[in-house]
Amino acid sequence: MFSTATRNFVEEIDDGSLIPVSSLIDSDKLVPLSLVVKRKRFWIWQKPKYLPTDFTLSDVLTGDTPLTPVVVKTDFLKYQGTFGDNKSGNFESNLVAVNLKVEGKDTSKLQSSFGSLKKEEVDVQKLLRDSKDKLLDMSHCLMQQTREKTREVFGVVKERIVTTQPCSVIEEVQQGGQLEELLSFCGPKSTQVSVKENSSLHKDSNVSLEIPAHTVIAYCIIELEIKLNGHYELCLMSDTLGGFEVDGPVKKSLVGVPGAHDDTPKKSCFQRELEKLSGHFQLLSVLSAVTRSSLLQLLKTTMEDREAVSVLESVLDQMCTGKTADLGEVKEANQMQTVQAILDLLEHSDSSPTPSLLSDS
Known part of the structure; x- marks a missing residue:
């Protein structure tokens, strides 16, 4: 805070x-x-x-x-x-026997x-x-x-x-979520049975720091x-x-x-930083065009969300120090999906004969 x-x-x-x-x-x-x-x-x-x-x-x-x-x-x-920050989202899925609807809001x-x-x-x-x-x-x-x-x-x-x-x-925080589930199936003698469940969660916090x-x-x-x-x-x-x-x-x-x-000769700060990163660019250059494009697109999406960047930094720092990546504290489902997709691409590069993108070289 x-x-x-x-x-x-x-x-x-x-x-x-x-x-x-x-x-x-x-x-x-x-x-x-x-x-x-x-x-x-x-x-x-x-x-x-x-x-x-x-x-x-x-x-x-x-x-x-x-x-x-x-x-x-x-x-x-x-x-x-x-x-202030307001976030909301919803997800709805209609399958053969199950209808699922999830809504969430964070203020x-x-x-x-x-x-x-x-x-x-x-x-x-x-x-x-x-x-x-x-x-x-x-x-x-x-x-x-x-x-x-x-x-x-x-x-x-x-x-x-x-x-x-x-x-x-x-800091004042309000969090809420709602889950609605409808389960339908046919019993003996073509009897149709439906089970509907609703649940909600609401959490408020008000913290003052002197x-x-x-x-x-x-x-x-x-x-x-x-x-x-x-x-x-x-x-x-x-x-x-x-x-x-x-x-x-x-x-x-x-x-x-x-x-x-x-x-x-004088070099700009930008030129010096690029020279230091040449090894990283070399690792990217050996990836296939499809993998490289997917990775850059995922990174672009991540950088538009400050919290997602923090999550990705934390996970990558863990991996670069030999620890197992922990996504247990990630609250947003879309953040977890994006970070996991990036990790999958990096692990794919790790299994290739070329140097790993996760190696600290």
Whole structure:
């Protein structure tokens, strides 16, 4: 509920740089210059996942002199929003001896009242000066664990949006369904027997969440480009990506930071992302035209439904980590059918002699 409210807030007021806080537990971790792990997801359409840590940038530096950021606080805005969603559907089947009719309706309303908000922003110019002679402790356990995973990069909290007073998030949900069944059959001596059954289900819920003052609801990070020797650079431009330097010649350098040199041709962010995904496109290219067309059509249908995308992401994450896909929590029948159809196509590719689409390569 809290994550839905913060996501709605970010979608209404930001163009893409702000990250919604997904859990109240993470709020206390998101102090200025705290470290956040940005995890790139496996599938093309998935947004990165952001994991706040218990460490700040100073905690993973060598030496005894911590960074002392200057934080500028300003009034941001006053926010109150109400979002509603209505879903309904019906299914009717007429067979030889059975008539079945199913109807369902789901109505929800989410009201968020964050009140007056403040923006806290780190002085980046001072951070650049203070970082000039600093080195990261590459033996720190957090550095080593993150470096081992090629999809993860570090970022530091540059900006955050904070509540100034107690506020609330209220969610009202109404769910209802009806099942009507008519069974007809012939008994002895051509006697016709009919059995009719009606059943209905109705469920209401009203949940109120009280949020304390000084709660972080959204934040912004600067990614870090980390060298093998522990030097780091701040990725100030939106199309400059962070990460760990690999063994061998440096393939790219930071743009916009004093002392950095760029001797390689510039590539757009889009081009770099396409190069990283070339292996996935190669797997798609070996599929038959019919399978490829069916898969892309199913993905297109899924992406039109936010809940279906979340379900598919969860199921695929389970499969990519070696777990059995669990569709038991899927409520909507059409979502389950679409996701199951995608899984069937992927499993078909898994049984072919070509590399599986489910392998994490």
